[in-house]
Amino acid sequence: MSAGSAGNPGMDPRNPGADPAEIGKFERLAHRFWDPLGEFRPLHTINPVRTAWIAERCSLAGARGLDVGCGGGLLCESLTAAGARMTGIDLAPTMLDTARLHAAEQGLAIDYRLMPVDQLARETPDGFDVVSCMEMVEHVPDPRLIIDSIGRLVRPGGHVFISTLNRNPKSFATAIVAAEYLLRLVPRGTHEYERLVRPSELARWARGAGLTLQAVAGISFDPFTRTARLSADPSVNYLAHFTRAAG
Numbered sequence: 001m002s003a004g005s006a007g008n009p010g011m012d013p014r015n016p017g018a019d020p021a022e023i024g025k026f027e028r029l030a031h032r033f034w035d036p037l038g039e040f041r042p043l044h045t046i047n048p049v050r051t052a053w054i055a056e057r058c059s060l061a062g063a064r065g066l067d068v069g070c071g072g073g074l075l076c077e078s079l080t081a082a083g084a085r086m087t088g089i090d091l092a093p094t095m096l097d098t099a100r101l102h103a104a105e106q107g108l109a110i111d112y113r114l115m116p117v118d119q120l121a122r123e124t125p126d127g128f129d130v131v132s133c134m135e136m137v138e139h140v141p142d143p144r145l146i147i148d149s150i151g152r153l154v155r156p157g158g159h160v161f162i163s164t165l166n167r168n169p170k171s172f173a174t175a176i177v178a179a180e181y182l183l184r185l186v187p188r189g190t191h192e193y194e195r196l197v198r199p200s201e202l203a204r205w206a207r208g209a210g211l212t213l214q215a216v217a218g219i220s221f222d223p224f225t226r227t228a229r230l231s232a233d234p235s236v237n238y239l240a241h242f243t244r245a246a247g
Contacts, residue, residue: 018116022139023092025190026071030094033072034102042185043074043135046219046228050134050163050239051078053217053230057241058159060084063129066153068117068146069136073099076110084130087111089120121149128153132161137202138195144205151209156247160211163219163239167196171236183223199234211242 032038054060061083067076070088072095080086088110090096096112103110113120120127131154137143147162154160165175172193179185203213219237221228230239 027092030098049228065130066128068133117149121152126155130159134163147205148209160242165196214241
């Protein structure tokens with residue numbers, strides 16, 4: 001069964017876009033989210049890189065932005081600082097509590113909501129200029145459901161940014177064996193190889209959702225210097241930029 005296949009045993013029949021076990025992994029670590037030296041340190045390291053890439057490829061000043069699977073609010077805060085009016089949605093209540101508290105401490109007005117993406121797509125179609133979904137699609141039973149909803153949420157002419165992990169032997173060795181078991185950069189069990197997503201799969205699902213691929217960039221993470229940069233190699237971590245055709 002390929003990544004994203006329907007019928008995944010982790011699927012919640014009440015919310016087929018979610019896996020309760022995956023949500024639980026992040027709920028247990030929510031109190032550690034904003035520790036730059038903790039379990040989420042890699043996210044803190046790559047966040048400036050992905051934020052800069054988004055800002056280079058679309059206008060954020062005054063843009064209506066949505067971060068799907070916002071977690072503790074790392075990207076929401078960065079895009080707010082860049083001028084976007086951000087909404088963040090997630091299914092992990094404790095993560096959202098963490099995000100709200102940190103935003104309040106920073107004096108940032110961010111609309112955080114506990115709701116599935118398909119519900120927001122029904123309530124607010126074409127509602128956002130920029131939609132992001134970072135390090136999430138590899139944690140859900142059927143990524144196509146998420147991409148379909150994102151395609152309905154972004155306005156015609158709008159921008160979508162997705163980051164995830166490629167599925168190949170190199171990514172298995174780097175993102176799972178090395179990162180989780182040898183270097184312990186992230187907790188063991190964070191990723192399941194079968195759920196990792198090849199760029200060709202992501203592009204195909206996006207086309208089905210009315211989105212057109214504009215660019216793909218790799219994210220190179222050095223575990224020894226704990227630094228990150230964009231690269232031309234998407235074989236492990238990668239970012240993808242899509243647009244929805246103007247109406």
